[in-house]
Amino acid sequence: MPKYNPELHYHTKHDGSWWELDARGIPLARVCDGCIKEKLKGYRPEVLTDSNYEADEPIEPEDY
Numbered sequence: 001m002p003k004y005n006p007e008l009h010y011h012t013k014h015d016g017s018w019w020e021l022d023a024r025g026i027p028l029a030r031v032c033d034g035c036i037k038e039k040l041k042g043y044r045p046e047v048l049t050d051s052n053y054e055a056d057e058p059i060e061p062e063d064y
Contacts, residue, residue, distance in 0.1 A: 011031070017031060018032075019031075023046075023047065023048060023050050024051050024053075
């Protein structure tokens, strides 16, 4: 597999990618099998696994 290049690697709807969510269900990034590790490496592990993770700002539910 070629090395990940963020300038050449983007996703669109129906291309096999998906929205990766944090432990609270908040969308973090659109990813695929080839880029998920790279795109999520900047997040603290607890953000991905613990819904009670500490946040620096208030998290409010979105209005739909």
